[in-house]
Amino acid sequence: MEHLIAQEIKWDFAMVQLNYHDLLHQYVPSSLTRRNLDGKPAQARWLLDKLTPTGIPLIIMEPLLGGRLARMNKNAIKIMQHELPDASPASWALRYAAQLPNVFTVLSGMTAMDHLRDNIGIYSPFTPLSDRESNVLKNALDIFVTQQNIPCTNCGYCMPCAYGVNIPAIFTHYNNCADDELLPKGDGTAEDERKRRAFLVGHDRAVPDLRQAIRCTGCNQCTPHCPQRIDVPSKLAELGRLVEQLRKGG
Numbered sequence: 001m002e003h004l005i006a007q008e009i010k011w012d013f014a015m016v017q018l019n020y021h022d023l024l025h026q027y028v029p030s031s032l033t034r035r036n037l038d039g040k041p042a043q044a045r046w047l048l049d050k051l052t053p054t055g056i057p058l059i060i061m062e063p064l065l066g067g068r069l070a071r072m073n074k075n076a077i078k079i080m081q082h083e084l085p086d087a088s089p090a091s092w093a094l095r096y097a098a099q100l101p102n103v104f105t106v107l108s109g110m111t112a113m114d115h116l117r118d119n120i121g122i123y124s125p126f127t128p129l130s131d132r133e134s135n136v137l138k139n140a141l142d143i144f145v146t147q148q149n150i151p152c153t154n155c156g157y158c159m160p161c162a163y164g165v166n167i168p169a170i171f172t173h174y175n176n177c178a179d180d181e182l183l184p185k186g187d188g189t190a191e192d193e194r195k196r197r198a199f200l201v202g203h204d205r206a207v208p209d210l211r212q213a214i215r216c217t218g219c220n221q222c223t224p225h226c227p228q229r230i231d232v233p234s235k236l237a238e239l240g241r242l243v244e245q246l247r248k249g250g
Contacts, residue, residue, distance in 0.1 A: 001047070005054050013104070014051060015059040018044055020096040021069060024138055025145050052101040059105045063097035064090055066153020067109070073147050073179035076140040083136045090115075091122045092129075092137055099128035148178045150235055151228045158222035158232055166211040167222060167232060173206045174239055184246065196246050203243060213240035 005011070022044035051058065064070045070090040072080075077089055084092075090108075097106045110116050129137065152171035161167060177183050177199055184196040203212075216236040223232050 001050065005050070005056070011054075011056045013057045013059055015061055016047055016051065017062040018048060018058075018060050018097060018100060019063050019065050019069060020093060020137060021065050021141060021145075023048065024141055048100065055102060057104045058100070058102045059107065060097045060100070060103055061107045062153070063106050063108060064093050066155055068149075068151075068153055068175075069093040071176075071179060072140070072144055073149075074181055075147075076144040079136060079140040079143065083133060088118055090118060092133075092140075094119065094122050095127065095129055096137065098123065098126055148183065149175050150230060152230060153228060155227060157225045157227060161216075162219060162221060163215055163217050164211050165213065165216050165236065166207050167236065169207045169211070170213050170236065170239055171230075173203050177202070196249070200243070200246055213237070213243065216240065 070088070070093070072089045080087065080089060080092060094106055094108060097103065108115075108119050110119060150171045152168060152175065154168045154172055156168055158167045174183075182195050182198060184192050184199060186192065207213075213236040216233055218233040218237070220233055223230070226232060
């Protein structure tokens with residue numbers, strides 16, 4: 001990117017992935033990242049700082065981090081709703097993206113009419129985040145990144161798996177349960193037993209038997225394709241053990 005913007009070319013625009021998670025959450029390269037890349041990936045803040053002085057108009061992709069920032073988790077959402085009871089988690093992310101320097105378009109994947117209405121309302125008219133709202137967003141993010149989530153955005157770049165494992169579906173089910181505080185703890189209570197049964201029922205509905213984590217062979221063909229640099233076989237093995245333990249009632 002540095003080479004391209006140094007050329008004597010008038011660029012019409014640049015399209016870049018930017019969202020408040022990647023800009024505000026400290027980036028720490030993992031050993032997996034260093035093993036699979038020549039050097040470390042550019043941080044979102046570095047990209048923005050380099051692009052801002054150029055004045056190149058920006059198209060923002062992944063403002064919701066593959067939908068993760070539209071869902072968040074219960075504790076993070078409580079912080080947002082205390083400040084703006086009627087605002088969706090997605091609206092916070094889209095407002096943040098739109099107020100960044102040189103931004104003229106924010107891309108948003110929508111699968112329902114309610115999403116379209118919400119997005120139009122966010123920008124009609126557009127109001128940047130206030131200083132107070134920015135602090136609220138940072139506090140919600142701090143809660144979000146300390147949860148038990150797997151940083152999967154359901155992009156599907158790891159697919160198809162050569163052995164039929166549905167990697168995104170497995171990670172999504174786990175993340176949804178973590179977000180909603182529905183992961184069983186194994187404490188023997190009636191509530192925990194309810195969570196155990198619900199987790200397994202939801203898991204088997206979301207992921208057919210032949211596509212579950214236990215079918216992973218550890219070939220590692222998926223890992224280099226993951227934009228989030230997840231150690232996919234390791235996580236699948238971990239979730240496979242969890243499911244088998246829960247099936248035994250543990």
